[in-house]
Amino acid sequence: MEILGKILGSPARVKIMRLFLLNSKNGFSRKDIIKRSRVNPSVVSREIKLLASIDFIKRHKTTWFFNSLFKYAGELDRLLISSDTLDIKTIADSFKKVGRVKLLLVSGVFIKNKDTRVDLLIVGDRMKRSKIEEEVRKLEAEIGTELVYAVFDTKEFIYRLDMYDKLIRDILDFPHKVIFQAKELSTRVLKKA
8 A cells, every 4th residue: 555655646545446346336425435444534625636636536525426437447446456455464454453363364355255144253352343433444444345254253164163153154165365374273274074
């Protein structure tokens, strides 16, 4: 994100552009853009004005929409969406202080696979749900789209894994990337995968 922010002028611009590119069929009010991108209101106003001036976005009443006829839409999509969404270290660091994380797995938007049920799986103990939600919202602002995520305590995850729970099977049987896995889960998950 830092490199793209420097190339494109600001990290705020990258966040807002990703928001529109990943949600090209949706419209956003100025208030929605501020909330979803977590960018300062005055910066959002400046970026909206700039993006509208180059026809990246169009306004209809009080709502802004991505301009699907924008000349460089394909190139920007490849640069901002198809390139690595976030590096592994950023994702791992996001969840260091949410509790005792035993398994952190990404899928979906993180690996450019739209055919998955979740984007993020977090397994652990003594986890603070409010802190997890806060970190997920921060990641959503960086990425530009809402994340589908699942959180399980270790006992429940192991139970579901042993019962061949459909959600757990759908996550583990399809493309995913393990960010962190505790030793006590590694042999168990690998056996069932």
